[in-house]
Amino acid sequence: MHRYIFLILVLHAAISGSAQNYNNNNTNSPATNNTNKTLTNQQDTVSHVSPSLEEIQISTKKSKAYRTVPNPKFGEEAEKADKDSNSSIQQLKSAKYQFETNYSNSRHQLTRRSASPEEVLNMKQGAQIYANMLPGSFEKHFYTYLLSKYNPKQFPELQQAANLQPTNTEVQQELAVYGVAINDQKLADSVAVQMIAQNKISGGLLSYATDMVNSVPENGTLLLHGYTELIPVNYEKNNLGRADIQLISVDLMQSPDYQASLTAKGFVMPNSAFVDTTFVQTFCALNTSRNLFLSMSFPKEYFQGIASALNPVGLTFAYGQAATLDYNALNIELVETKWKKYELGIGKDPQSDALSANYLPALLSVSRLYEEYNKTEEAKEIDHIITNVATRARKTGQLSKIKR
Numbered sequence: 001m002h003r004y005i006f007l008i009l010v011l012h013a014a015i016s017g018s019a020q021n022y023n024n025n026n027t028n029s030p031a032t033n034n035t036n037k038t039l040t041n042q043q044d045t046v047s048h049v050s051p052s053l054e055e056i057q058i059s060t061k062k063s064k065a066y067r068t069v070p071n072p073k074f075g076e077e078a079e080k081a082d083k084d085s086n087s088s089i090q091q092l093k094s095a096k097y098q099f100e101t102n103y104s105n106s107r108h109q110l111t112r113r114s115a116s117p118e119e120v121l122n123m124k125q126g127a128q129i130y131a132n133m134l135p136g137s138f139e140k141h142f143y144t145y146l147l148s149k150y151n152p153k154q155f156p157e158l159q160q161a162a163n164l165q166p167t168n169t170e171v172q173q174e175l176a177v178y179g180v181a182i183n184d185q186k187l188a189d190s191v192a193v194q195m196i197a198q199n200k201i202s203g204g205l206l207s208y209a210t211d212m213v214n215s216v217p218e219n220g221t222l223l224l225h226g227y228t229e230l231i232p233v234n235y236e237k238n239n240l241g242r243a244d245i246q247l248i249s250v251d252l253m254q255s256p257d258y259q260a261s262l263t264a265k266g267f268v269m270p271n272s273a274f275v276d277t278t279f280v281q282t283f284c285a286l287n288t289s290r291n292l293f294l295s296m297s298f299p300k301e302y303f304q305g306i307a308s309a310l311n312p313v314g315l316t317f318a319y320g321q322a323a324t325l326d327y328n329a330l331n332i333e334l335v336e337t338k339w340k341k342y343e344l345g346i347g348k349d350p351q352s353d354a355l356s357a358n359y360l361p362a363l364l365s366v367s368r369l370y371e372e373y374n375k376t377e378e379a380k381e382i383d384h385i386i387t388n389v390a391t392r393a394r395k396t397g398q399l400s401k402i403k404r
Contacts, residue, residue, distance in 0.1 A: 092133060099126030099143055110299040112276035113225075113250050123147060138164040142171065149174065150181045150255035169200055176231045181252050183261075185238055192235040201232050204352025207340075208315070209236040211359075212295070213245065214338045215314025217325060220291045221246040222316065223280070225298045228351070246290075250280055250298075266290075277302050284309075288320035296358040312361035328369055331362045335382070345388020357393035360386065364402070 102122040106115035115123065127143035134140055142161035145154050155178060162171050172191050179188030195201045209232035216222050222245055224230045230249050237245055246265070252258040253275045263269055268286040270279050280302050284292055293316035294302075303310060303317070310317040313327045314334045335341055344359050363386045370379035390399040 088133065091129060095126040095129035096139065097126075099123050099139075102126075103146060111301045112274070114254050114273075114275045120147075145174070150178060150252055150258055152182065152257060167198070169195075172200070173227050173231065176234075177227060177249070177252070180230065180234050180247065180249065181255065181258050185234075188231070188234055189238055192231055195231070196235075201235075202349040202351045204348030205232050205355075206236060207343075207348075208352045208355055209233045210240065211334075211339050212315040213237050213240055213242055215316050215334060215362075216242075216245050216293050217291070217313075217330065219244050220293050221248060221287075223248050223250060223284075223292060223294045223298075225250055225295055225302075227251065228355075229295055229297055250275060253279070253283075277304070281306055284319050291321060292319040293317065294319055296361065297355065312365055314362050315358050328365065331365050332369065334362060335366045341385055345385055345392050347392050353392055356389055357395045359389050360393070360395065360399065363389065 099122070102115070102119040106119045123143070124147060127140070127147055130137055130140040130143060138161055141157045141164070145157040145161065148154050158171070158174055158178065161168075162175060165171055172195055176188045176191040176195070179185065179191065192201065196206070205228075209229065212222075212229065212233055213236050222233070224233060224247065230247070230251070234247055237247065248262065248267075249258075253262075254273070256273065259269050259273075267283075267290065270282040270286065272279055272282075280298075284294075284306065293313065294310075296312075296315055296317060306319070309319055311327045312318075313325070313330050318325060318327055339359075344356065344363075347353050363382060367379055367382045367386060370376075370382060386399070387396075390396045
């Protein structure tokens with residue numbers, strides 16, 4: 001059995017890599033959605049700053065000045081103003097790059113969710129420049145919130161950013177996740193509905209989220225890695241009336257307030273504020289009695305060292321005490337009655353296609369069981385579905401290695 005789990009984790013390495021690559025390519029940095037704004041005054045939203053527009057404005061000022069002020073010294077003053085303005089623009093552009101590059105780096109690490117001290121310092125420096133130069137800008141408000149996200153005291157900063165750019169995808173994500181953090185399900189669901197209407201959460205991803213919720217037995221605790229799953233899974237959990245499931249976001253664990261809320265619910269927290277693979281593994285070890293299920297979209301680094309305590313159940317890995325359940329029966333029930341098994345291998349959209357390989361461990365488990373039970377026809381049917389899913393997920397090469 002341990003060898004089988006090892007092979008599953010080999011496949012999972014490819015699965016999580018695929019999902020991670022998709023998330024990396026589709027997780028917008030705060031700058032990504034700001035292409036329609038330019039620098040005009042302190043109350044304007046600043047985004048990808050357009051020096052050409054500023055030059056037009058300055059030249060207009062210069063032209064008007066030459067018509068009304070014949071003093072030749074004005075040319076020197078105008079030139080100085082031009083240089084000062086260009087210097088400000090460059091300073092803001094550098095600050096934007098400094099903040100967003102470090103923020104993006106911190107979000108795309110395979111072994112941690114928390115930003116490093118160096119990344120935090122660089123982000124603070126970039127945010128401070130906007131606070132000093134453009135205190136009413138979108139960047140100032142959003143950067144300030146991101147520096148201490150999930151902190152209720154900083155929520156007004158997120159609200160201000162949302163007022164300035166209400167359809168910004170990352171702002172919407174942060175609003176929904178904040179709703180999850182403070183258990184304001186009305187806020188979380190209302191933002192999720194907006195994102196669904198704008199096709200930012202696809203129908204395929206909602207189906208995947210439904211299948212993940214159904215993967216968790218009654219009174220289970222589901223650990224999720226990132227926003228791609230958290231928002232739709234929380235939404236479908238509410239739609240399905242699964243109040244018995246406790247969702248826990250590794251991202252949210254960066255917040256002392258969120259950790260305190262989990263402690264109040266009886267969870268034991270690691271003695272650390274830095275969330276990485278060690279933090280998550282320690283959390284699992286401290287809470288083995290809480291029926292833990294980990295999303296398969298965690299990077300494989302999180303599972304190293306705990307593979308012997310894991311068993312595939314649906315779109316999750318059952319951990320510890322949860323792994324003592326009859327996971328074979330659970331997987332058969334999911335495949336045969338709860339999942340739309342004949343649709344699993346049909347390509348739908350980039351979001352769900354990138355995650356579809358996560359179905360393979362449960363399907364492989366069921367195929368192995370059918371072979372043991374001498375259910376030849378059922379095994380053939382499942383193997384056909386497995387091939388289609390692997391093709392959809394572009395994992396046929398990895399699948400062939402496991403089947404050897």
